[in-house]
Amino acid sequence: MDCANAIDVADVIISDVLFGRLDLSELGFTRSQISEEMPLFAAEGLGLDSVEALEIAVAVQQIFGFRIENLDRTFFEQHCATVGTLSDYVCGRMSQP
Numbered sequence: 001m002d003c004a005n006a007i008d009v010a011d012v013i014i015s016d017v018l019f020g021r022l023d024l025s026e027l028g029f030t031r032s033q034i035s036e037e038m039p040l041f042a043a044e045g046l047g048l049d050s051v052e053a054l055e056i057a058v059a060v061q062q063i064f065g066f067r068i069e070n071l072d073r074t075f076f077e078q079h080c081a082t083v084g085t086l087s088d089y090v091c092g093r094m095s096q097p
Contacts, residue, residue, distance in 0.1 A: 009094075010036050010087040012063065018083075021059040022052055036084035041076070056080065066093050 014034050018024050024034070029046070039045025041053065048056075057071050057080075068075065079089035 009090050010083050013060070013083055013087055013090070016063055017056055017059045018046075022048075022055055034083065036087065037082055039082055040080055040086070045082075053080065056086070060086070060090060064090055064094060 014031065018034060019031060024046070027046075034046075040056070041048050053076050054071065057068055057075075061068055078085070080086050
């Protein structure tokens with residue numbers, strides 16, 4: 001998958017990562033409730049925890065085929081605040097040679 005369309009990446013993150021790997025449907029969410037702007041970890045969004053944060057990072061690496069070197073607090077705050085920030089990060093990584 002190339003990153004010509006960030007919306008496609010966001011769709012993969014929502015479908016394959018959030019619903020495929022984390023199974024947000026078990027938490028009572030539907031696909032139509034999730035937007036690119038929804039916070040992943042804040043209580044006013046999905047309210048995911050640190051274990052789920054690591055599951056997201058592992059899934060992104062497996063699905064998109066790159067390694068995230070520093071899985072620290074800064075990474076999650078800067079690149080995983082919302083589906084949109086995560087898809088922007090993935091697009092940036094995929095555009096690197």
